[in-house]
Amino acid sequence: MSPQLGVILLMLALTSAVYAFAAALIGARRNDERLIESARNAAIMTWPLLTAAALTLIRLLVTGDFNTAFVWAVSDNAMPTYLKVTALWGGQAGSLLFWSWLMSTFAATAMLRNWKREHDLMPYAIAAAMGTLTFFIILVTFWENPFTQYFCLAEGVQSGGGCKSSEFIVTAMFGPSAFLSPLGVWWHDVALKLPGLLGIVAQGMDGLTAPLGSQPVFPDDGNGLNPLLRHPGMIIHPPMLYLGFVSFVIPFSFAMAALARGEISDSWIRATRRWTLVGWLFLSLGLILGGWWAYDVLGWGGYWAWDPVENAALMPWLTGTAFLHSVMIQEKRGMMRRWNMILIIMTYLLVILGTLMTRSGLVSSVHSFAQSAIGPLFLIFLSAALIISVWLMARKWDDLAGDHQLDSLLSRETVFLLNNFLFVSICIAVGIGTYWPLVTELLANLGVPGVEKSSLGADYFLRTTGPMFLVLLLLMGIAPLVAWHRSSIRRLGKTVLIPLPPAVGFVIIMQLTRFFGEAARTMPTIAYGVIIFTAGVTLLEFHRGAIARVQAHGEHYLRALWTLAGRNRRRYGGYLIHLGVVVMATGIVSSHIFQVQTQKSLAAGQTVTMGDYVFEYDNLERFTATDGRGVIRAQATVYHNGREVAHITPRIDLFGSGETATIPGKYASLTGDDFYVVLVQWEQLSLSSATFKIYFNPLVNWVWTGGFIFIFGTLVAAWPDLSEERRPVEVRQKAGRPVSSPAPAAGK
Amino acid sequence: MAELTAQPVARPAGGRTKFLVGGAILLAAVIYLIVTSIGANQQYFITVHDLKARETEYIARKSPIRISGAVVGDTIKYDGHTLSFDIVHIPDSAAQITDEGGLAEVLHTAVTSPNAERVTIVVVDQPKPDLLKNEAQAIVTGKLGEDGDFHADELLLKCPTRYQEQVPDQTGG
Numbered sequence: 001m002s003p004q005l006g007v008i009l010l011m012l013a014l015t016s017a018v019y020a021f022a023a024a025l026i027g028a029r030r031n032d033e034r035l036i037e038s039a040r041n042a043a044i045m046t047w048p049l050l051t052a053a054a055l056t057l058i059r060l061l062v063t064g065d066f067n068t069a070f071v072w073a074v075s076d077n078a079m080p081t082y083l084k085v086t087a088l089w090g091g092q093a094g095s096l097l098f099w100s101w102l103m104s105t106f107a108a109t110a111m112l113r114n115w116k117r118e119h120d121l122m123p124y125a126i127a128a129a130m131g132t133l134t135f136f137i138i139l140v141t142f143w144e145n146p147f148t149q150y151f152c153l154a155e156g157v158q159s160g161g162g163c164k165s166s167e168f169i170v171t172a173m174f175g176p177s178a179f180l181s182p183l184g185v186w187w188h189d190v191a192l193k194l195p196g197l198l199g200i201v202a203q204g205m206d207g208l209t210a211p212l213g214s215q216p217v218f219p220d221d222g223n224g225l226n227p228l229l230r231h232p233g234m235i236i237h238p239p240m241l242y243l244g245f246v247s248f249v250i251p252f253s254f255a256m257a258a259l260a261r262g263e264i265s266d267s268w269i270r271a272t273r274r275w276t277l278v279g280w281l282f283l284s285l286g287l288i289l290g291g292w293w294a295y296d297v298l299g300w301g302g303y304w305a306w307d308p309v310e311n312a313a314l315m316p317w318l319t320g321t322a323f324l325h326s327v328m329i330q331e332k333r334g335m336m337r338r339w340n341m342i343l344i345i346m347t348y349l350l351v352i353l354g355t356l357m358t359r360s361g362l363v364s365s366v367h368s369f370a371q372s373a374i375g376p377l378f379l380i381f382l383s384a385a386l387i388i389s390v391w392l393m394a395r396k397w398d399d400l401a402g403d404h405q406l407d408s409l410l411s412r413e414t415v416f417l418l419n420n421f422l423f424v425s426i427c428i429a430v431g432i433g434t435y436w437p438l439v440t441e442l443l444a445n446l447g448v449p450g451v452e453k454s455s456l457g458a459d460y461f462l463r464t465t466g467p468m469f470l471v472l473l474l475l476m477g478i479a480p481l482v483a484w485h486r487s488s489i490r491r492l493g494k495t496v497l498i499p500l501p502p503a504v505g506f507v508i509i510m511q512l513t514r515f516f517g518e519a520a521r522t523m524p525t526i527a528y529g530v531i532i533f534t535a536g537v538t539l540l541e542f543h544r545g546a547i548a549r550v551q552a553h554g555e556h557y558l559r560a561l562w563t564l565a566g567r568n569r570r571r572y573g574g575y576l577i578h579l580g581v582v583v584m585a586t587g588i589v590s591s592h593i594f595q596v597q598t599q600k601s602l603a604a605g606q607t608v609t610m611g612d613y614v615f616e617y618d619n620l621e622r623f624t625a626t627d628g629r630g631v632i633r634a635q636a637t638v639y640h641n642g643r644e645v646a647h648i649t650p651r652i653d654l655f656g657s658g659e660t661a662t663i664p665g666k667y668a669s670l671t672g673d674d675f676y677v678v679l680v681q682w683e684q685l686s687l688s689s690a691t692f693k694i695y696f697n698p699l700v701n702w703v704w705t706g707g708f709i710f711i712f713g714t715l716v717a718a719w720p721d722l723s724e725e726r727r728p729v730e731v732r733q734k735a736g737r738p739v740s741s742p743a744p745a746a747g748k
Numbered sequence: 749m750a751e752l753t754a755q756p757v758a759r760p761a762g763g764r765t766k767f768l769v770g771g772a773i774l775l776a777a778v779i780y781l782i783v784t785s786i787g788a789n790q791q792y793f794i795t796v797h798d799l800k801a802r803e804t805e806y807i808a809r810k811s812p813i814r815i816s817g818a819v820v821g822d823t824i825k826y827d828g829h830t831l832s833f834d835i836v837h838i839p840d841s842a843a844q845i846t847d848e849g850g851l852a853e854v855l856h857t858a859v860t861s862p863n864a865e866r867v868t869i870v871v872v873d874q875p876k877p878d879l880l881k882n883e884a885q886a887i888v889t890g891k892l893g894e895d896g897d898f899h900a901d902e903l904l905l906k907c908p909t910r911y912q913e914q915v916p917d918q919t920g921g
Contacts, residue, residue: 661878
């Protein structure tokens, strides 16, 4: 298989997507069933075409075809095969191809699954999904083509083969052609003369054919993948984020279809409920894995740095979470239609923006990649999507009015509304912090008085989002207790009675005894109190449901728990997610507030004491690993309360390319604390003394455990449940009867 | 809240008001939170040139500032505790950087020019970042000390050459 095949497949996929987009729109206009079906078939056709394109690239990667520029840039001969395969998303062009392939997979699945049931929405849903896909395939074909090859210009070709120097090397999709090559040269000249953004965009286009007389170049070995990316977390993290990003395109497409169709029933919500959950699942997984990777590999003792790229992935998650909650109000009470529409549009735009952020150097970031022509292209697409969706919404604004109004300040609806308000506020606060440098630079350049380019430090994010997350955590505890429509403090009182005293008692005792030290630790103490309360309520919900089943059916307690969750997946899956959040919150608060760190230079045999722990540096060794990297590895022992508990080996990997990776050595205690040691500096000559940065991160492993519970809960909620779809009435009765809680079943 | 909800029927008009008032209070709280946090955490971007030109003003300044410059490889010193290196002036406007041939070119010119303005960055008790090398772009947050050194709390590095479109060197075959 040759790279040219990949280019041809991409162009065919592009044709398919454009045709599907146009045919769906025209078909919907004319009510032409045959045209709509043809649009669907073309849309589905993008999947085999993009699959073949992706496989072509994987094949080139695995066989080490270094004539292909992308393959050269992200792989080398020494890499194991699985890394060559995952190098598909190791660079920009491959990532965008992978994104397009996922998008096409999801679009095709949605079309096959929902064709009959959501027949009326289909044409416009096809148009929205294919419009998005077209944009990505255009990028991947003309600007970030992973199949371009190296050619050596005629004047650089050596007589014995090869190229005189790298100055003569160019990239192009196809070899020289008598007709097309002069055209390419002409275009290049035109592009250089174009002003501003237009010039950047035009110059960024990949060459179609190589100049006349040039020869293909076949390097012996590739450049290799960035060593920091050779970690299991990093291999899974980008695909998870992309899966999350892409799945949200489907609900957006159906929402747009509902608007375009003028059929503002709630069917688009039903059609896409599972898609939303799946998107949310992958986005959550991507965020958690990203944190785990950063913690495990980057050696700075933390897992979340409020980096622009991290924030860009967090923002659609925040609006998506708000959406997941507020659709329940729409399903239950026919309210919040406009709001849900706004949320799904916001999520979609943030997804596109998130992809842009990870793929361009828009805001300076540790992740940032080369500035390229795709930035302006993304902005054009984003503006178009924004204008179209706002226009569609404005047209149907009155039809989107709710069936009911809020009745009571204390009701499930109001609590959800508050939840939405907080999630969106957090998203806005994060957005302000992320784009602050861009905005202030723009304003300063425009000459607005008093504005200088500035950025906001990590403390900004903590100060703004911290209190809001805390209130959300509290709401999470209260929400299950509050009934739909209206509730009262008195009815709430009974259910709060059990978890509230321990929570309040904890806060008071901790404050009075100054348990967390002399420094006022009011905020974390309150946070722990809220955690205890919310955990209590959530566990009680499980317990009460199970007890009711035990009494009604005489089931064993554990079996009752199992059936309970199985019968009402969405509700109890949701509670599991809440439990996961509580566990994660414990880890985040503890490891953030009570982290201890120190840096020490030690000679062999010397120790550092940190609380109950003693760190002993034994020796340092330097060797070459089997894969060719140099390793400087420290041997050290960790003692806890005088007992030897672990042998750890913090190390520094030196790669041939001159890059280094600092891998921490870690010891995790049974309670989830981490003793985390980074080798910072070593003596070149003697290898006898070394410098270590030592962190004690209390309960940090709760973050990962909580993440696991969280993902498990999402799986429970999202798992296809055939009986639920076939027999909704029966399920509702069963779930409603035995539960003695004042709150009727959530989301049913 | 208890009295309000105890009423058997809330009139629609009255119901709206209480939600509007509640919403307004919440909105005000969030805006207050964001505005005060921005005020407390704003870090200004300053070039080495600006820093040198208004040295006394910046020494007196309490809030952290953020400067960016090109790392001079020869000056990097690290003894396990104190990391120090010099950065030289580069322009801060993206347009100017593009005009001068891109970030990699600008960094290279800055480091090789003999009379570029420079400032010494001092970082204490932090690991030496992997990316700290000659002609990297350093974005440093901290304060200008009275000794004229810049004492940094946070160090961010960018190596444009790493992501630059590279072409193979060995081209045999």
